[in-house]
Amino acid sequence: MMHVLTLWLPADFQRRGPQSPGIAIFAGEGQFAVEDKSPIPSADSTDPFLRDLAATENHPGLLRRRDLIDGEFAILWLTHDEVAAGPTAPRPDLRAEGEHIDESQGTNAWDHIEPTTDVWLIPRVDPNAGKTPVELWGDEVGPDGYVNPTTGGSLADWAEPLFAVSHLGGTAFPVQAMPDGLTPWYLELEEISGLNFGGGGNAQFDLESDTFDWACG
Known part of the structure; x- marks a missing residue:
């Protein structure tokens, strides 16, 4: 998934309470992905990408959504410290050349199609x-x-x-x-x-x- 934006929320919009004053939104497209080609994470794999994928954990503030054409979206409710930390680079891309190629015609964490910029209310x-x-x-x-x-x-x-x-x-x-x-x-x-x-x-x-x-x- 690609990062869309991270936003400090006004007090009235902090609907999970003041402990979660911000949100980050991510998006991906899955309508063209071939399901049987999806990588299978495994802690025992010889592939470092699949081992890394198996070790991931959901963020405690994660809310996932999938639309009718299998597009993926996620909202993360963030703590004060997480929002204040600013942009965070994704984990290293451990995919070997030519392997685990994204065929969904969407974007992922390692794509850089738009420059990082400030947004404000x-x-x-x-x-x-x-x-x-x-x-x-x-x-x-x-x-x-x-x-x-x-x-x-x-x-x-x-x-x-x-x-x-x-x-x-x-x-x-x-x-x-x-x-x-x-x-x-x-x-x-x-x-x-x-x-x-x-x-x-x-x-x-x-x-x-x-x-x-x-x-x-």
């Missing part, structure tokens, strides 16, 4: 901040006052500057239907850092309900 004016996103039609208003960002088939004036920007909470802009299970405490991701949501798509990770969904453009 900035406040924005959003009438739906702190409200649960719901699917609305026309002038409908959600149970807690969530308002429709579209009017007459186009984005409302206030929604224009919010559209197609990765963000925490507030107005959701799913490319297709609104995912079930969203709460006010979600992250919406556009196609950044080499993510592939089918071209012009986006995804929603909910930090309260663990809902995950994405759709292509």
Whole structure:
């Protein structure tokens, strides 16, 4: 899997408590992988890559998700010290030349398709901040006052500057239907850092309900 981003979360979005103030998101593609070619980890293998793979352990804050086309995603809930440590290099690539080649057409921990860069949060004016996103039609208003960002088939004036920007909470802009299970405490991701949501798509990770969904453009 490739690293997508690591983010300090505002206090309201630390849904696992203050002991987990940050998240890291990873993504991989498995729709073209051939399952019977997957390496079998073994502590007794003569292959150092397979021995190393057998010795790995899941991070205690790991949450895995697999989509309908076998794309792999993971969220790690991080401690203060883990976030403060900054970028961490992956374990050494022990694959012998020509062996364990990734045929999934996705990226992995040793690919460098995007440079490492800083990301940051900035406040924005959003009438739906702190409200649960719901699917609305026309002038409908959600149970807690969530308002429709579209009017007459186009984005409302206030929604224009919010559209197609990765963000925490507030107005959701799913490319297709609104995912079930969203709460006010979600992250919406556009196609950044080499993510592939089918071209012009986006995804929603909910930090309260663990809902995950994405759709292509």
